[in-house]
Structure formats: C-alpha cells, structure tokens
Amino acid sequence: MDAEDERGFREFVSARSPALMRLGFLLTGGDQHAAEDLVQAALAKLASRWRRVDAPEAYTKQIMYRQQISWWRATGRRVEVVRGAVPDLPGRDRTHQSELRVVLRAALAKLTARQRTVLVLRYFEDLPDHEVARRLGCSVGTVRSTAHRSLARLREVAPELAEELEAAK
Structure with a gap:
C-alpha cells in the first residue's frame, strides 16, 4: 500500500469506525470484545484489498456479516449468556x-x-x-x-x- 492508499484507508477507518462498531455490537449480541474483533478482522481484510475495492463500507459490512456467520458455524450454536x-x-x-x-x-x-x-x-x-x-x-x-x-x-x-x-x- 503506497502513502496515498494508506491515507485513504486511515481516513475511511477514522470516519466509519463508530458505525462499524455499532454494527459489530449488534451482530455479536452486545459483546464489546467480540464486536471489536469482528471490526478488526474486517478492516484487516479490507486493508489487504484496499486498492481494488470500489465501495469500502459495503465491502467491510459484507465481510463482517460473513465473518460473524463463520464464527457462529465454527463454534456451533451459542450458549445463552445470562x-x-x-x-x-x-x-x-x-x-x-x-x-x-x-x-x-x-x-x-x-x-x-x-x-x-x-x-x-x-x-x-x-x-x-x-x-x-x-x-x-x-x-x-x-x-x-x-x-x-x-x-x-x-x-x-x-x-x-x-x-x-x-x-x-
């Protein structure tokens, strides 16, 4: 990633992180740490493909949806948390x-x-x-x-x- 791409990526992360965290929080059922992990994993995947992505927010949300489903499938049905x-x-x-x-x-x-x-x-x-x-x-x-x-x-x-x-x- 060159300097211009890095600047664009950093601006995107800075501007959209709060909204992505809210989405992650909802997808994980209110688990703050899992939401942070979900957003971080999505942003890491986005960073590796930054130059090729036309709609970074939509792409990041799609990654988050799929990642959450993958985690859910990998761990089986979640036990209820009291x-x-x-x-x-x-x-x-x-x-x-x-x-x-x-x-x-x-x-x-x-x-x-x-x-x-x-x-x-x-x-x-x-x-x-x-x-x-x-x-x-x-x-x-x-x-x-x-x-x-x-x-x-x-x-x-x-x-x-x-x-x-x-x-x-």
Missing part, C-alpha cells in the same frame, strides 16, 4: 431510552447469531429480504422465516419491548 435481571418496564423519565437499550441488548444476546444477523440486516440496515438472502447465501423464505421466529423470540424474552411498541402506536 446478564443480570431484565429491568422492570421502564418509566417515561430521562432514563427511558437507556433502559430500553439495555433490555434490547439483553434480548438480542439470547438470539442465535443467525437470528441477530437477519434482524440487523432487515431492520438496522433496512435491507429488503432478497438482499439479506443474497448476502447470507440463503433463500428469501429462510430470511422471512428466520425473521419471524427471531421477532417471536424477542417478544418472548422481552415482553416489555412489545408493550413499548404497542404504546408507541
């Missing part, structure tokens, strides 16, 4: 949004990596089903059924989220 008690239904004070994030993170951690990935791609990245299926290498039906089961599981493990969504309507 993370303290889920707080009571949050009130409407200043801490309401923070409490909802805590509840959501705990609920996402109880999903499998595949379920989290489908939800992140569909609702956080706002991708259509066919694009999620293409990125994950599965059928559109698999994406839809996985999303349906994932949302049902979220409602089951965090009913306060469903109540909050109903209240927001």
